[in-house]
Amino acid sequence: MSHQSCFRDLFRTAAAVAVFLGLFSASARADWQDDIGTFRIGVVAEPGAGNSVPGLSVLTKAYSMALGMKVEFLVAPDYATLIEAQTAGRVEYAIYSALAYAAAAERCDCIEPLAAPTDSDGAIGFRSILVTRDGKVPSLQAMGSHRIAVGAPGSIAGWLLPLAELASQLPSVPGEGQILEHAPSASAAETMLIEGKVDAVFGWSPSGEDNLEALTAGTVARLREAGVAEGSLQVVWKSGLLRYGPHAVMKTLDPEAKRRLGVFLTNLKQQTPETYDLLEPRHSGGFVAVKHSDYTVAAKLLGRISRNGDEGENDKPEP
Template structure:
């Protein structure tokens, strides 16, 4: 009995002895975690706004955390690719560009909507009482789209169509450019187009749920109601922008970051709102497959070389 107790005691002591240096080892190697984010034209204000988020990360890792404000996604991509930062808050487009640049970043977490959606679907819609009922019927029709740099209004639908073998400029008789999906829908309603792009985060893409996209936002905006619409086509899910860590980050640090993010909304809502105010559902672990599919559709449309890195739909 004593021998057994002694053996167990020795094993416990050994576990404590060997776990402490290992835990300290990766922290000593890392020294500081540098987190990059899009700060715009007022980096001082942006750093102050994210202080509660920085503190939560630092508390979760037990490693000093420094914020790296960047004026553009291009600067963030360069900083993470070069190793100047180990963590970046990116748009989905910016992550695709980073991955093409170095394959050195891994999406670790992403925000979701209150309904749990990880992204949005781009759509093409027509008037319900019109002659267009399928994508085949839409050939030779007039399509209203968003601006050239609009993720939901042009980039995502064009990429999705290209991945299905459809070249929009050749398939449609006319492409009518508007400023965004809302304006495209207005163009359809006015009879100046036969089809319009839209987007939705709702499980039912034609839902008028408030906040789910332009179909749900129109009553809130006080605009004229749209006519009944029919869904003609929808894309695969376009994921919201991820939080990305370098692939050479120690696995223990990665695990601590993920745990901190997954619990952030519940444990420190003010810190969550500081970093992801546009998404009310909290963080979930990122699904790399969603980003790979998105990258493949961009490649099919030959759009990956001209990305503008917009973050919201």
Template sequence: MVRYMIRLCALLMAMSQAALSQPRTEEPFRIGMVVAASDVPEIEGVSGIREMFSRALGRSVEVIAARDHEALVAAHVAGRVDYAIYTALSYAAAARCGCVEPIATPMTSEGAIGVRSILMTRTERALERIAVGAPDSVAGRLAPLALWPDAFEARSAQRLVDFPSAQDAQEEFVAGAVDAIFGWVPVSSSGENLPGGTPDRLAAMSSAGTESRIEWESDVLRHGPHAVRADLSRDMRQKLVAMLVDGTDAELVYINRAYGGGFVAASRDDYQPAVKILESLEAE
């Protein structure tokens, strides 16, 4: 995913001006989402999705399956869909055109709207060996390298130790083979850190969890947003936000199956950390 997010940034610069200059067709309202298996003939719950959006907007609705996030971003930027369900990084790529805006962030059933990347250290130990996660780990690698103030120095001094998975990194931290580890903690809509994530996992693995502390934490890395075309009318945008924020879990299940909760309103500023991560990847 990381590689094609970078490719998209070059593609979008060429597409965005052409897309903005083309006339927009108002009917039907088109919703784009990624379907993981390319051989799935129909999106699960598609009739319920169409009915919910049509009721909220008073318009006919079409649901379009994209084969991957690269295809979804391209369709949204080109105006072939009006509404898209993104990951945080795929939204950051789409946002380069200036033609899409987030309107809502999905929540988990526990009320988390995202995570913070955190650096956990052992008490009274120098940071000579710091565990980082797999190449596509957002909280365990991509966010720290982009947002941690000491990332450049630690990388230059070769103090970062790569691990193929969070589990491997956690085991080495517990065993004392590394001095610190990048991980994550869930965050509520009020910005409060919630139970769970790396601290709880380390505590469950051994008493090392009680001997460690959070040395640094990032800004909130929100779950991937639901976003619309920037030229969508204010009235329709408000109707969509109300539908998402006020909807029940049963109504929203097919458009929030990844997280299982409700939604909170979102803005461009909420996804600046994701934009910074993508910029950091481009600079490598």
């Protein structure tokens, strides 16, 4: 047999194998799509929006193209309903706040986070911080002899997160005239510091990887804007990072579906910014991949809320 004939036979064999593998791969992809039938995505409606979501038809088409299959959205009135739907297997994919994801993961070890949004300044979440002025509160240990402004009982950064992480160091919940002064809002707490009515305030700071602080927002930035000299402000303490809420899928979802969704989300900001803005109107920096361990602080915070019966802002990912 000539060398030319050998090469022809080898080429034909390789081509036949390639065709077989391609058909096998296509069949495997079709299997998971056929098994699911319709891919169901759960979201929570904005307050007062009923069961409508802005741009729902655009989002449905975008997810359908990414997965190569029919997609439907379930619009839930609240996170409790959404958690019930996903843990019961009625939706394959859900968009959560950090606390809602922690609650869902605690209820059922059947979901995993896929991706979460970031801010344009690099922030991936926020921390609670204790801010003092002119060094009046030099350390946490010195808190007992100073007046501290804290947020309303439902404030995450201003009350619940410090309570969760500093339970052994914070004074007990105060009454009138004691060490801690509850303020009705973050701005009211900041005003108390500005006017000298307190020596420190629990606030918040957007944060990125490696504790990198984003200075375009947060308590320190707001105090600067109010006229307080930056050099007079000191951050006495920072909590762990509370990540922005994730998009989570069922662990049993086919790996190819997870891969497609991950590629879709992490490239969406660059490829289709208009669709990204519909999907994620709060955080404009794009999606990044996340894992369950990124929500350790959220789980700790949820545990504190559950033990105390506090009504935390479970429906909001913001401080």
